[in-house]
Amino acid sequence: MTKILDVNGLVTRFYSVDGVVHALNEVQFDLEPGETLGVVGESGSGKSVTMMSLLGLIPKPPGRVEGGTAVFNDGSDTFDLLKLSEKELQEVRGGKVGFIFQDPISSLNPTMTIGKQIAESMMTHLQLGESEARKRTINLLQQVGIADAERRYDSYPHEFSGGMRQRVMIAIAVACEPAIVIADEPTTALDVTVQAQIIELTQRLQKQMGMAVVWITHDLGVVAGMADRVLVMYGGTVVESALVDDLYENPQHPYTIGLLGAIPKMEGEDERLVSIEGSPPDLLQPLTYCPFASRCPFVFQRCWKERPLLIPIGKNHDTACFYDVERGAPRDHV
Amino acid sequence: MQRYLLSRLVQSFLLLLGVLIVVFFMIRLTGDPVSLMVPKEAPAEVREAFREANGFNRPLYAQFFEYLLNAFQLDLGHSLKFRQSNLSIIMERLPSTVYLATISLFLAIVIAVPIGIIGGFNPGSAADTVGRAFGLFGQTIPGFVFALYLILIFAVRLGWLPSFGRDFWYSVILPATALSIGGIGQFVRLTRSAVLEIRNEDYIRTARSKGLSKMAIGARHVARNAALALISVVTVQYSYMLGGSIYIESIFAWPGLGNLLQGAIVDRDFPLIQALAIVFSFFVVTLNLLTDVIYAVIDPRIRYGS
Numbered sequence: 001m002t003k004i005l006d007v008n009g010l011v012t013r014f015y016s017v018d019g020v021v022h023a024l025n026e027v028q029f030d031l032e033p034g035e036t037l038g039v040v041g042e043s044g045s046g047k048s049v050t051m052m053s054l055l056g057l058i059p060k061p062p063g064r065v066e067g068g069t070a071v072f073n074d075g076s077d078t079f080d081l082l083k084l085s086e087k088e089l090q091e092v093r094g095g096k097v098g099f100i101f102q103d104p105i106s107s108l109n110p111t112m113t114i115g116k117q118i119a120e121s122m123m124t125h126l127q128l129g130e131s132e133a134r135k136r137t138i139n140l141l142q143q144v145g146i147a148d149a150e151r152r153y154d155s156y157p158h159e160f161s162g163g164m165r166q167r168v169m170i171a172i173a174v175a176c177e178p179a180i181v182i183a184d185e186p187t188t189a190l191d192v193t194v195q196a197q198i199i200e201l202t203q204r205l206q207k208q209m210g211m212a213v214v215w216i217t218h219d220l221g222v223v224a225g226m227a228d229r230v231l232v233m234y235g236g237t238v239v240e241s242a243l244v245d246d247l248y249e250n251p252q253h254p255y256t257i258g259l260l261g262a263i264p265k266m267e268g269e270d271e272r273l274v275s276i277e278g279s280p281p282d283l284l285q286p287l288t289y290c291p292f293a294s295r296c297p298f299v300f301q302r303c304w305k306e307r308p309l310l311i312p313i314g315k316n317h318d319t320a321c322f323y324d325v326e327r328g329a330p331r332d333h334v
Numbered sequence: 335m336q337r338y339l340l341s342r343l344v345q346s347f348l349l350l351l352g353v354l355i356v357v358f359f360m361i362r363l364t365g366d367p368v369s370l371m372v373p374k375e376a377p378a379e380v381r382e383a384f385r386e387a388n389g390f391n392r393p394l395y396a397q398f399f400e401y402l403l404n405a406f407q408l409d410l411g412h413s414l415k416f417r418q419s420n421l422s423i424i425m426e427r428l429p430s431t432v433y434l435a436t437i438s439l440f441l442a443i444v445i446a447v448p449i450g451i452i453g454g455f456n457p458g459s460a461a462d463t464v465g466r467a468f469g470l471f472g473q474t475i476p477g478f479v480f481a482l483y484l485i486l487i488f489a490v491r492l493g494w495l496p497s498f499g500r501d502f503w504y505s506v507i508l509p510a511t512a513l514s515i516g517g518i519g520q521f522v523r524l525t526r527s528a529v530l531e532i533r534n535e536d537y538i539r540t541a542r543s544k545g546l547s548k549m550a551i552g553a554r555h556v557a558r559n560a561a562l563a564l565i566s567v568v569t570v571q572y573s574y575m576l577g578g579s580i581y582i583e584s585i586f587a588w589p590g591l592g593n594l595l596q597g598a599i600v601d602r603d604f605p606l607i608q609a610l611a612i613v614f615s616f617f618v619v620t621l622n623l624l625t626d627v628i629y630a631v632i633d634p635r636i637r638y639g640s
Contacts, residue, residue: 057542087547094545101543106536111558111634120554121544156634172544 002073004179004212005031005054010068010082012046012053012236015061018284023049025236025287026068028310031180031212033074036203038227038244039216040259044280046236047216051182054081055097056089072096074179095125098173098211100183100202104165108157114168115141115153121175137175144171144201163194167201174205181206182214187222199226220259224248229316232256235281235291238310242317252319252326254296290322298323300330335630342626346619353615357608358401362394371414371604410609415601420609424591428613430500431583431590435575437510442517443568446472450525454560455552457530465522472519478581481512485585498587509586513579517571521564528563532556562633569625576621577614 012024024046031037039047052058053065070081074096084092093099101107109117118140119133128136134153141149144167157165166186173181183202187195203226206213217223223230223244230247232240232255240253251257258276278295281287290296290303300323308320324331361367368385376384385391389400404411410420449469453462488508489497496505532538533556541551576591583592591610598606630636 055543057539090545090547092545093543099540099543101536101540103536107540109537109541109555109559111562111632112554113634117540120546120550124544124546124550158635169540172540175544 003030004033004074006071008069010050010053010070011066012049012058012063013066014063021283022286023236023283024053027238029231029238029241031214033212034210035228036213036215036226038223038230039214039233040218040220040223040230041233042218042280045233047233048184051214055093056086094121095176096178098178098181100169100173100181100186102185103189104162104169107169108165110157113154113156118171118175121172125176140171140175162190163197166190166198170201174209177209178211180212184216235287236283237291237320240319246317252313253321254298255292338630339627342623346623349619350616353612354402354405357611358398361604361608410612411605413603413606415603420606424609424613427589427591427594430588431576431592434506434509434513434588434590435572435579437506438514438575439572441510442514442521446518446521447525450522451529453526454529469519469522472515473523475515477512477516478585480515481582481585484508484512500589509582509588513575513582520567520571524564524567528560529556532559565628566625569621573618573621576617
């Protein structure tokens with residue numbers, strides 16, 4: 001199948017007063033139509049910045065996308081997202097790519113009815129009139145599980161609970177039936193029970209509309225339950241990418257192994273929570289060596305001299321590491 | 335919303351009552367009001383006659399209740415100098431002051447808000463730097479100094495505009511400019527910071543993620559929320575312009591309340607000063623109430639709050 005999104009060598013930097021932040025260092029990944037891609041990694045690893053960079057949503061200045069390609073292909077159109085003008089990007093955002101953000105309280109305009117906030121997307125991209133957009137919005141509100149949608153159209157965000165607001169956010173994201181939905185930690189701010197409902201709702205809409213979903217999170221449990229494929233990010237790079245079962249059963253990058261080891265287990269005695277020693281790399285320095293070198297138990301000389309690139313090591317399984325964990329020795333032909 | 339407005343209305347009423355009480359006792363704080371109002375050299379008979387005529391010889395509580403009763407019947411006493419009711423004098427001068435303050439406020443908004451918006455949307459640009467400098471100038475230069483410069487340049491040197499009175503339609507230009515300069519400075523800075531702050535809100539990112547154009551985001555998402563931040567300052571500024579224009583009105587001999595107050599102070603016309611203090615407080619309280627009403631209308635969080 002043709003990939004709906006193919007990203008290569010994506011470089012984003014932030015020119016801050018403290019220096020240049022090397023936020024993304026040649027990020028590489030792809031996305032297939034209809035699949036769910038989980039993107040995991042700790043804060044500052046570049047999960048959100050990657051997605052924001054693709055659609056021109058990083059603050060500029062200080063941010064700048066300085067390299068790479070991101071080919072979007074939904075069957076009817078093919079273009080490089082990074083070459084689009086702001087005006088062309090506006091057509092993509094909301095139209096072909098929808099966004100769900102983390103905090104549904106601050107992400108909705110407090111002085112505009114939720115109905116209008118959903119409808120304005122339709123009116124912009126689908127050239128609908130106000131009454132037609134209203135009709136479709138009410139229909140959509142029902143689909144995302146908001147009771148009494150007709151009346152709730154005219155409600156303001158503060159009249160909804162957190163979970164309901166996130167349903168509204170989802171309605172905004174899918175209003176124009178986009179090919180891709182990017183969900184940036186959409187359940188982090190919610191109760192666990194509400195989290196499950198939001199995940200379920202997203203999956204239902206995904207199936208219904210045939211969208212690909214990029215689910216950014218640091219919750220490995222959520223990813224295991226819903227993703228088809230997982231991207232592990234670290235220090236502004238992709239360090240491992242694999243099908244979800246493959247990743248959990250057979251992690252190849254030392255960071256992924258550490259990450260999976262850090263998931264608390266339900267069974268067993270009360271033990272101290274496991275953590276990965278050390279701290280993430282200083283992004284103010286250009287990344288000329290492996291970003292995980294300082295924390296890696298398998299580190300050897302080469303890791304400090306050059307940066308490992310993503311290499312295929314199995315079917316649908318890539319990793320960026322010079323060390324072969326399975327053999328317990330450095331890789332030969334990399 | 336009715337409950338909210340009703341409670342604000344009751345609060346405003348209580349506030350006015352408080353003002354009346356303070357004004358009443360202020361006059362009597364120095365002891366004998368007669369010694370305040372009648373010249374020291376006046377013979378004792380005159381003083382006693384004055385005391386009698388104004389009821390100052392009666393018990394304090396009786397004076398107080400009569401004062402309150404009169405106030406609620408819109409009787410604010412009589413001016414010593416003009417020998418007529420304070421209220422009629424004030425009503426005669428009121429239109430001039432409202433006219434000047436309204437034009438000044440309008441001027442300040444029309445000039446300052448666009449500058450603030452441009453700055454807020456293009457922080458760090460040349461236009462923003464100039465706008466901020468202008469805002470800082472407006473907020474820091476004392477109004478009376480600016481007024482004197484205006485007179486010096488436009489009335490004395492260029493002779494384009496009159497420096498006093500309200501004889502021509504363009505007489506208002508100089509005093510209005512002088513009166514608005516402080517408001518301009520404040521509005522520029524506030525509009526700019528409100529726009530800047532709102533542009534960083536998460537919901538603006540959401541709006542951008544919907545693919546709205548810059549114009550649509552500015553008009554639909556930024557403007558309303560920025561207006562919320564501005565309204566309270568605009569109404570405070572307006573009450574300041576209505577009540578605080580003493581020196582501007584004096585400098586330009588503008589026939590309004592500020593000028594009247596200045597004259598009353600010079601003439602030690604205490605009943606008139608008292609009445610003016612009440613009227614100015616009434617402006618402030620009314621405008622505060624108006625602010626609350628406007629908020630209730632445009633901010634849904636208040637409109638639907640309990």
